[in-house]
Amino acid sequence: MSSSLSLDDAIRKGCSLRVRPLLMTTMTTVLGLSPMLLAQGAGVEIQRPLAAVVLGGLTTSTALTLFILPVVYALVERRKQAGQDPS
Numbered sequence: 001m002s003s004s005l006s007l008d009d010a011i012r013k014g015c016s017l018r019v020r021p022l023l024m025t026t027m028t029t030v031l032g033l034s035p036m037l038l039a040q041g042a043g044v045e046i047q048r049p050l051a052a053v054v055l056g057g058l059t060t061s062t063a064l065t066l067f068i069l070p071v072v073y074a075l076v077e078r079r080k081q082a083g084q085d086p087s
Contacts, residue, residue: 007077011070019066026062030055 005013037051 007074007081011074015066015070022062022065026058029058 033051033055036047037055039047
């Protein structure tokens with residue numbers, strides 16, 4: 001790694017820089033699609049499943065981006081560093 005930050009510090013800094021934009025984007029979409037998900041009346045049988053799928057995918061991708069991917073990246077980098085010859 002060419003940076004002066006350690007792997008853990010770089011991951012923490014990257015996550016802290018991305019958390020606000022990710023959460024703002026997610027929340028605006030969730031709030032925008034909530035009326036479609038909770039709607040009653042004509043045409044709701046088409047709109048409700050669409051809103052549920054989009055909200056589920058967005059929630060899953062947000063969790064992956066903020067929590068799962070940084071952990072997987074750290075594990076892969078540590079394994080790669082451990083496999084390198086220190087000489």
